[in-house]
Amino acid sequence: MGAIVAGFPDHAVLTEVGPRDGLQSEPVFVPTQKKIELIQALLDAGLRRFEVTSFVSPKAVPQMRDAAEVLAAFRDRKDAHLTALVPNMRGAEAAIEAGVDAMVLFASASESHNLKNVNRSRADSLKGFAEVARLAEGSGVRLQGAIATAFGCPFEGEVDVSAVVDQARAYVDLGMDHITLGDTTGMATPALVVDRVQALRPVLGDSTLALHFHNTRGVGLACVYAGLSQGVTYYESSIGGLGGCPFVPRATGNVATEDLAYLLTESGVETGTDLDRLIRAAQLAERIVGRELPGQVMKAGPRLKTAPMDSVRTANG
Template sequence: MLTPIKGFPERAILTEVGPRDGLQSEPVFVPTERKIELVHALIGAGLRRFEITSFVSPRAVPQMRDAAQVLAAFRGRDDLHLTALVPNVRGAEAAIEAGADALVLFASASESHNLKNVNRSRADSLAGFAEIARLAEGSGTALQGAIATAFGCPFEGNVAIEAVVDQAKAYRDLGMGYITLGDTTGMATPANVIELVQALRPVLEGVDLALHFHNTRGVGLACAYAGLSLGVTHFESSIGGLGGCPFVPRATGNIATEDLAYMLEESGVQTDLDLERLISAAELAEELVGRELPGQVMKAGPRLKTAAMDSVRTANG
């Protein structure tokens, strides 16, 4: 095991969002049994935390119309932590009934993206969360919060740090012990990751802060590296780099789980994940969606994977 880079945590915890964020915008419905197959492959690679589905209107997100069936396939497994994204009370009730370990509530830090994403103002979204929080408390189900467009909005540009901090405080006050900063638009940079994490730390004592990056501009892993330098231990990623918000222009996928796991392990940060099995799961994900995925490690393999000399031609001259 490599020694962690100075200032880095010894261990990081990954939440796999491919079954939800990765598949949600796929135009062709992935059969329920194939989604379940993919989750089993990811479990086999060592993943234990999943944002496994979302209880949203099937008219808005047809890919998630089998949310209850997917969640039911893993219900009752004590070794897994299964969360479901919910936009409203109806979705929360369905997720609780289906056996979710935690409900993920989400709102954007920018007004315009929130209107596009959920057709509600930010104030209306936050007001609605109070009712869901009461419902969750009564059922014993945990609450988690996601702040979309935390690092920038495709319609407004930069998002004020104060807006993100205020939203995080509101989540904290609703009892959320895990809050994700979502780079929905791929506008994060290492510099603004450091700035925002440092601004949030004083108001989120006792709260697990997670980082969720998209690789739209090719710096997703660099942003994760910046978070590591500040001691962040929770990250969300998607197998093969699946995904991209359907309500963002020119959106591309999340950082790939296998790429993130590779970077972490090669930086001396333990993940308890099997890279070869992650690569196999990424190849399965590629098969399910019927196209090449952007993950890099699934193509190149581990760093120390060698090849026979006679497998490569020798230069002439």
């Protein structure tokens, strides 16, 4: 572990979203067994929290049509916390039947993105969440909330912090004990992260706050650093940097899990993960999707990885 950065927490909890957020945009269906193989590799690397899949319409997101089958492969893993994204009552009923530990309800902080993403107004989304909350309460399945476009909207531009606060307050009122700010469009900056975190503290109560960044403009890890400076300990990431919202123009991948784990470890923040195994999992993800992924540590290796001198030519002249 690297030197501890003053003011940072001594540990962080990572949630792997690659199997859902990472794969959802892939144009070619990833076979169920390959998804299971990838999740197993991530478990072997020490990750224990997963957004495994989503119970959405197969017409809208064909890649997630095997949601129940993927979850079934890990239902007996008592050491893993498995969540799934659900957009409505139908999805919630299917998720509960499949045996999720928690359901993630999501709506956007901007009206236009919510219409594009789920074809509903923000008010209609929240009204539907109240029905899901009643269903969840009777089933024993916990509820988590995700606020998309929390740092900016590709259609409206700036998103006022008050919209984010209002949505977080609504989530808390519905009994959600874990709330994620999603940088759906890669529009977050370190200054915006500090602004959002500080604005949300008075309304969160006992609910935990998680941050989810995309690296669209190359500052995803800088935003993580800003979150750490504010004491945030929950982060979402995607192996290899897989992903990008299918309903956002020019969207690119999430912050890579192995890059995030490297940054945290080298900053003295414990994650409970094995970096070498994360790198191997990222390489597996690359083989599964059949193209180069944007993760950096999977290419360069750990900081102190050395090479024999005869593997590099000597300067001449």
